Amino acid sequence: MMEFEAVIGLEVHAQLKTKTKIFCGCSTEFGAPPNTHTCPVCLGMPGVLPVLNRQVVAYTLRTALATGCRINPTSRFARKNYFYPDLPKGYQISQYELPIAQAGAIEIEVDGETRRIGINRIHMEEDAGKLIHDPQSSQSRVDFNRTGVPLMEIVTEPDLRSPAEAGAYLRVLRDTVRYIGVCDGNMEEGSFRCDANVSIRPLTQTELGTRTEVKNLNSFKHVEKALAYEIQRQQEVLLDGDEVVQETRLWDPDRGQTTSMRGKEEAHDYRYFPDPDLLPLVIDHQWIEKVKRELPELPRARRRRFEEQYHLPPYDAGVLTAERAVADYFEACIEWCDNPKLVSNWVMGDLLGLLNEQHQTIEDSPVSNEHLGRLLAMVEKDLISGKIAKQVFAEMARSGQGPEKIVESWGLAQVSDAQALEKIVDEVLAANPKEVAAYQGGKPKLIGFFVGQVMRATRGKANPKVVNELLLKKLAP
Numbered sequence: 393m394m395e396f397e398a399v400i401g402l403e404v405h406a407q408l409k410t411k412t413k414i415f416c417g418c419s420t421e422f423g424a425p426p427n428t429h430t431c432p433v434c435l436g437m438p439g440v441l442p443v444l445n446r447q448v449v450a451y452t453l454r455t456a457l458a459t460g461c462r463i464n465p466t467s468r469f470a471r472k473n474y475f476y477p478d479l480p481k482g483y484q485i486s487q488y489e490l491p492i493a494q495a496g497a498i499e500i501e502v503d504g505e506t507r508r509i510g511i512n513r514i515h516m517e518e519d520a521g522k523l524i525h526d527p528q529s530s531q532s533r534v535d536f537n538r539t540g541v542p543l544m545e546i547v548t549e550p551d552l553r554s555p556a557e558a559g560a561y562l563r564v565l566r567d568t569v570r571y572i573g574v575c576d577g578n579m580e581e582g583s584f585r586c587d588a589n590v591s592i593r594p595l596t597q598t599e600l601g602t603r604t605e606v607k608n609l610n611s612f613k614h615v616e617k618a619l620a621y622e623i624q625r626q627q628e629v630l631l632d633g634d635e636v637v638q639e640t641r642l643w644d645p646d647r648g649q650t651t652s653m654r655g656k657e658e659a660h661d662y663r664y665f666p667d668p669d670l671l672p673l674v675i676d677h678q679w680i681e682k683v684k685r686e687l688p689e690l691p692r693a694r695r696r697r698f699e700e701q702y703h704l705p706p707y708d709a710g711v712l713t714a715e716r717a718v719a720d721y722f723e724a725c726i727e728w729c730d731n732p733k734l735v736s737n738w739v740m741g742d743l744l745g746l747l748n749e750q751h752q753t754i755e756d757s758p759v760s761n762e763h764l765g766r767l768l769a770m771v772e773k774d775l776i777s778g779k780i781a782k783q784v785f786a787e788m789a790r791s792g793q794g795p796e797k798i799v800e801s802w803g804l805a806q807v808s809d810a811q812a813l814e815k816i817v818d819e820v821l822a823a824n825p826k827e828v829a830a831y832q833g834g835k836p837k838l839i840g841f842f843v844g845q846v847m848r849a850t851r852g853k854a855n856p857k858v859v860n861e862l863l864l865k866k867l868a869p
């Protein structure tokens with residue numbers, strides 16, 4: 393049987409986190425009542441002039457540098473002409489021949505293997521409006537709040553070879569744009585959208601097969617499932633002796649299949665031409681240098697640093713650096729408690745567990761990084777036991793109070809004073825003569841029983857290390 397290889401390229405539309413639209417001052421806020429964030433510019437009235445939002449360029453530059461792209465010193469905006477009811481101007485302002493950035497790459501890891509996925513280009517463009525179809529009245533309405541919302545289109549080279557690689561690429565890209573603070577990466581609200589181009593070819597063939605474009609992929613899982621389906625479908629077509637038709641197909645998540653949507657357009661169908669309302673965009677060297685200097689540490693580099701600097705296992709480093717806010721929280725805790733593995737266990741376990749339970753993000757964590765750091769410093773100094781720290785943590789989450797205050801008001805401080813503990817140890821030994829005899833007769837495991845009794849007598853506040861030492865001394869023949 394003939395063996396095939398899949399060739400996949402992805403186009404991601406990422407909505408930039410600016411306060412206002414790309415060519416006018418209207419708000420980009422999500423979820424406002426329809427048509428309340430509009431003006432003559434984004435409604436496409438005749439005679440109005442677009443003015444480029446500087447922040448859109450700054451955010452795109454940041455993304456381009458984070459993905460190793462070359463910045464074109466001059467780029468141009470172009471009109472992409474087509475008619476659709478959600479596009480009042482009859483054209484979308486995008487970039488075509490001269491995009492702002494080209495020739496970058498992202499590294500992904502799949503099954504322990506690192507692969508470099510080329511980025512062909514990044515360009516800026518405006519979003520279209522949103523059509524709302526009401527089946528009851530059989531009317532369609534249009535909401536122009538989204539027209540002119542700034543998008544960045546990030547296009548890969550056809551370097552991906554499997555659905556798993558496509559998923560890995562999207563995760564790295566999403567982590568990256570979130571890390572550098574240019575896009576919230578929210579796929580449900582449509583601020584991170586993906587179209588996939590996929591073709592297959594016999595393993596022995598070098599030229600590309602006919603590709604189809606799959607749309608409507610609004611989660612990583614859907615991307616992987618849709619690609620797997622499409623690869624299988626194309627294989628069956630070819631094995632039947634038919635030809636794959638170049639077209640746009642729509643993923644139907646409920647039926648788990650793609651269906652033909654329309655014949656694929658070619659670039660010339662859009663009659664692209666430079667937008668006469670906008671000057672060429674010239675980016676000087678100083679601006680690029682400034683953005684470079686301000687670029688934060690990226691997730692992969694930070695993960696590696698966490699492993700080296702804090703001697704954390706790769707798993708811990710991966711979890712802690714997946715989100716920038718979590719990594720920042722961890723590093724702020726370390727300022728207070730210099731035991732990275734202890735802090736890591738608490739942040740990954742207790743803290744993320746609590747946030748998950750309460751459906752909160754780390755930004756609005758009820759326990760501040762300083763409070764958790766100070767709590768763990770008390771554990772580290774043997775002032776309280778790990779078990780009591782859990783109770784204090786729960787109280788910090790409830791009341792927002794600092795750990796020292798809770799420990800003091802509850803009288804929870806660990807008893808490490810040997811003299812105070814000696815009295816209790818003596819009492820425990822006097823109350824259990826049978827066990828003392830058994831221990832001395834050759835049952836050393838009974839030490840655990842005595843420790844337990846002392847802990848009970850002190851309601852868990854005794855320092856187990858001191859108790860152990862005292863017991864060993866007293867029980868020695």
Ligand SMILES: [Zn+2]
Pocket residue numbers: 413416417418429430431432433434435540
């Ligand atoms: Zn507007």
